[in-house]
Amino acid sequence: MEKPFDLAIIGGGINGAGIARDAAGRGMSVLLCEQGDLAQATSAASTKLIHGGLRYLEYMEFRLVREALIEREVLLELAPHIIWPLTFVLPHAKEMRPAWMVRLGLFLYDHLGGRKRLPGSRSLDLRRDRVGAPLKDDYRKGFSYSDCWVEDSRLVVLNALDAAERGAEVLTGTRCTQARRTDNGLWEVRTEPVDGSVHPRVIRARALVNAAGPWVTDVLRDVAGLNRPAGLRLVKGSHMVVPRLYEGDQAYILQNDDRRIVFAIPYERQFTLLGTTDKPWNDDAADVAIDDEERAYICRAVNRYFKAQVRPEDAVWSYSGVRPLYDDANENVSAVTRDYVFDIDGGEAEGTPPLLSVFGGKITTYRRLAEHAMEKLLPLMGQEGENRHAPRRWTATAPLPGGDMPGGDFEDFLAKLRSQRPWLPPELAYRYARAYGTRVNGLLGDAGGLGELGTDFGGGLYQAEVDYLVRQEFARTAEDVLWRRSKLGLHVPRDTEDRLREYLGGTTRADDEGMAAK
Template identity: 60%
Template sequence: MNESRMVDLFIIGGGINGAGIARDAAGRGLSVILCEKDDLAQGTSSRSGKLVHGGLRYLEYYEFRLVREALIEREVLLNSASHIIWPMRFVLPHSPDDRPAWLVRLGLFLYDHLGGRKKLPGTRSLDLRRDPEGAPIMDQYTKGFEYSDCWVDDARLVVLNAVAAAEKGAEILTRTACTSARRENGGWTIQMRNEWTGETRTVRARVVVNAGGPWVNDIVGRVAGSNSRRNVRLVKGSHIIVPKFWEGRHAYLVQNHDKRVIFINPYEGDKALIGTTDIPYDGAPEEVRADESEIEYLLAVVNRYFKEKLRREDVLETFSGVRPLFDDGQGNPSAVTRDYTFDLDETDGAPLLSVFGGKITTFRKLSEHAIEKIAKFFPAMGGNWTRGATLPGGEIENADFIQFAEDLRRAHPWMPRPLVHHYGRLYGARVGKIIGSATSLAGLGRHFGADLYEAEVRYLIAHEWAMTPDDILRRRTKQGLHLSEGERSAFAAWFEADRAKSA
């Protein structure tokens, strides 16, 4: 198919920045196409530490503007999507061998006050010998601190932004590569190819936004035939997943001798997510893997603080992502800024806006700033609107998820509590789209194990661009972590057979 439709904005990249910009732009009345060569959030945006946070350690590098913006955004996002974002308390055992206690206290004071905190409780000091949070910590660590940040289902955050963009008129194309973008007659002529069918398509666009993440420079040069004065620096961050080894819903943040801080977070109920590393990376972003040396590093940091010692065989799964950080010339990967910047190239009256850097927490503000950069080309578009808006499913009264979950359980007493929690957390106020008219578990269709039923799978295929088993088991849900190897194989076989039948 060859088409010459003209759109206002063509966005390359289906990570958090691309999806956020698509949502923002479509809500202002712009016509938008977003294309992603793989699945939504398949790259960096599903391989984060799953936190909406200000970045406590960034204070050490004097990133006050970034931390303030992130802290403000933390509560904006919490209000917009309390089903996939929720408060979490972090326990920081103090080691006198590393940062001095006064410096940690000062950092936490700034953290509490820089961003106008309203909802989240502030910092408190802990006596790890008496307070229950100190129970799993080795006896030599007697002093600690507890502070607040938020947890987020990162991949769902991306998908929900894409859903919101589509509901406002944007066209979301996954498994579709942008193969060429050329300036012609004061605009762009863009060619795309569906990676599965081989079908090609041509569109015209007034402005192109390059939100390619680790591929941003490649898109500027190879796809758009242009140049940028800015570069990204690729830094690999790896995580490990192990069985949870402490009581309580709180997380831990520990300092290592090399000044890195490592998060140890409760994950999916009975597991723990531990990370991250910070290693320069010069390979292909799609081939990134956690090295054994990184796994050993993370285990060693945890074992330095906790009574229960983790072993290599405790590692259930690993994942690694490539952070596309704006290259600010810093030698230490941990010191490279997590802030973002833009490069606007207006050659021949065909603007190309490239996004460099950024982090999950500040995606909404980044999206606003991106639209402001190109606002002069669309004088009739609407103004800023996302700050007070909810994401799909976030239309929960008073953003009170606990009350919402209780109401959901009363409305569907036949549903086991874990399933109510699973549906509530992923779909929020839109959970009815999954349950439909079902009045029993049988009404949800085939059961694949854990909390995965056919009704949810059908919804994800129809409404959230899920096209492979991994799209569902790893990104739309985390049910792959709860299914046995046999159940995962059986699900994949059913999925492929069902797909072939409906083709």
Template identity: 60%
Template sequence: MLTSDTYDVAIIGGGINGAGIARDAAGRGLKVFLCEKNDLASATSSASTKLIHGGLRYLEYYEFRLVREALIEREVLLNAAPHIIWPLRFVLPHVKGLRPAWMIRLGLFLYDHLGGRKKLPGSEGIHLSHHKAGAPLVPGMDKAFVYSDCWVQDARLVVLNAMDARDRGAEINVGTECLSARRDGGEWIVTVRQNGAEHEIRAKSLVNAAGPWCAELLEKRVSAHKKQGIRLVQGSHIVVPKLFDHDYCYIFQNPDGRIVFAIPYEQDFTLIGTTDRDYKGDPARVAISDDEISYMCDLANTYFARKIAPKDVVWSYSGVRPLYGNGEENASAVTRDYVLEIDQQNDEAPLLNIYGGKITTYRKLAEAALAKLSPFLGNHETAWTSGSPLPGGDMPDADFESYFAAMQQRFSWLPEAQLYRYVRNYGTLINQIIAGATDMSGLGDHLGDDVYENELRYLMEQEWARCADDVLWRRSKLGLHVSKDTATAIADWFAKTAPSIRTAPSGEGNDDK
């Protein structure tokens, strides 16, 4: 919903940084507008390795501040969203001729102690010959190291931040493209296109959180004083049928200095990634290359006894990271730290440009962004997000397992696998899906597999889902599990129902958290 009021902050971009800034700003009482030309998390923010992690390998590049901040954030975010974030244990096999064992031990010692770890267990050395993590690996490796990090449903993290921003008064507009922005004295006039019509809004400050499009925005659409280039780096992942039957993850070294993860994924699969290569062109057209697929298959085959080939890949995805660099470093060595720059002269309205960043530190980035903007917007400096749960995350003691057990008793008529998926995706918000149902018929029309109309209606009304892909590949990963008939039924449901339902609720309270 667009209004004629002047906003305190207008944000361009509905990825994790834009949504995180919108949430933080709205919680400080600022009037916030956010526009996203496609779907929330439709680009880089849904193409991550889906880890909340300190970045063990960043220690090699002396990124101690970034690693410490990220390590602290692991447990902050784990407490805020225990339904979509959970602990993982990573196995790092030691390979002679690559990183020496003493270097790995030193790195893990720092990793254990830099971030004030409280919940997550520390690192340890293991013998693969006596550990279940060794069974799927090729013979000849015995020494390995195990450490902790966390998993996140990345696209859902973006949506939950946007929902919390909306519930605190922000206006979140998906399918809304920024056409131009120009200064008019102490304000910005931003022209957007929504549902085919052009509108103007006014704002006291403008945030460029367009991710891989942030430089293009400055060059072609926003009247800025400084045009800052960025380094676009492509990262790709592949998904194959599961290669092991345990909950441990692997972090593998490669002779080229890169590391690649192999992670249990969606019960039936293994996620392998990522790559790092410079990218030229439109980020919207990024796609995995045959070379990247072969690279990851070859690396997996170096470590796993069960061999894979490109024909085994059931799904792949690629994203473009907007990194702050001069183009001279190896792509793997470019900092993942964020850079925030204010573009402003005299008494003009400020423009804040967001460069780089990683999903783990998005909340700290948002706090830093508000600190940059506060001199122009008045006294709104109180940081508040570190102790506030995200929607669905307000479980007693942030204990997912206990909450799920309570829901099993409450909804004993629901199949366990379906209930688990509901609680994992929606946490305490499942009441909005199950509502007053007492049996399966109360969930609405059955579209196939475990998909019912109530869930789709909730996603459309509350989470801005506008088409089948929004549900199948971002609000969930049902696309990996449901039949073609079910996917078609979901698409047909949206085509039939979308015109009659508001797809971007704005500023409305959420009474049933």
């Protein structure tokens, strides 16, 4: 039987991938098991923001907001290709929160996290400032502040890629069907490829992490055979993508009469991303999809502020996800904490190998969550104070793959790429630089023209990129390529997906598990 892993991780979302990266960088042997694709569920269904969460201040979540604000600038340094600053405009509605409350919240937001790189908040005269032009004339006063945009599913993939390059074994399309403790102080974990392509495999591990997101309690009960308190609150969030509503690269944060907020964000050059919603969810997280009530809710909030009006039928794409929040017994689903909580079973003191289950969390704080998980696990594995797995903390200064740009200067990097590869169309050069950063030459190789990139699948997708994604980034299906490694699904011709599926040599799910086209 093969040598035991130090750590086995169930779940290939942002938390599982982040923990895998952190552990592998400490010299631990790691196995990451994901039943579908990386970031296939919750982690690809976010609002795609690295942010402190301005509205969480209203719920006194000061620790969470401070940690998220600090992480905002850390992550901006580590991945300047897939994370960049974004200005938000908050129109003031007199019937909502009073102006003094908004100013106080923005003052705290500016100062809680030791802001360094991002501009501070300021007041706006929407009658004179260009950002007021798309808004109805009723809105004369507003505020602006800064957060960051993130390509969420790529963030997951790059964490998994870095983990693999540091020695972790990453298995996608592989289900963990059973995990049992053995008499020799190890976990025995059974994995099975979903497509049945190879025989089931049994591995052993000194510790187990349950980062299954919405399925965390299912893994505890059905895989690990443990009857632990539920502690899970599933909350559904949905988004709509519509043709571009306004000019400019600013986003808007819109206060609604239920004290929630809805975002309007520039998306994929030609579109505007609208959302999100908060609804209790009690069914299978794999079956989640936007409903008519959510469409109407988003449209109503947007139409309250914008001159250009939107209808549910305007959506070119919609997606939904289920947030696996820690159940803090709050009756208001919007006020349920977004903080993370660990449930730990076993450990050296109990004479059994530990199991750490992750509840809750935000994509912004995934790196700190991973650090905290390791700080909890190492003592339970009898390794506190040892040097074998070192350094203790390292991820705050190690760029993610493609993020090692001098000075984090994306524009300078893009200019050099266009100079070195003048045959790349400007739009394609920009997309490659944003998606792959300094790894772009691994995709382009020695190519000296578009004709050397292989088959053109349409919409700027060439064979060289597909091959790179399969070879380096764990892509297996057309959906992996078009909707998670990229958002080319919004841009390519109708026949691209069929051609790509034929090239990759297999069929895929008709419904993309939580991501439903219009």
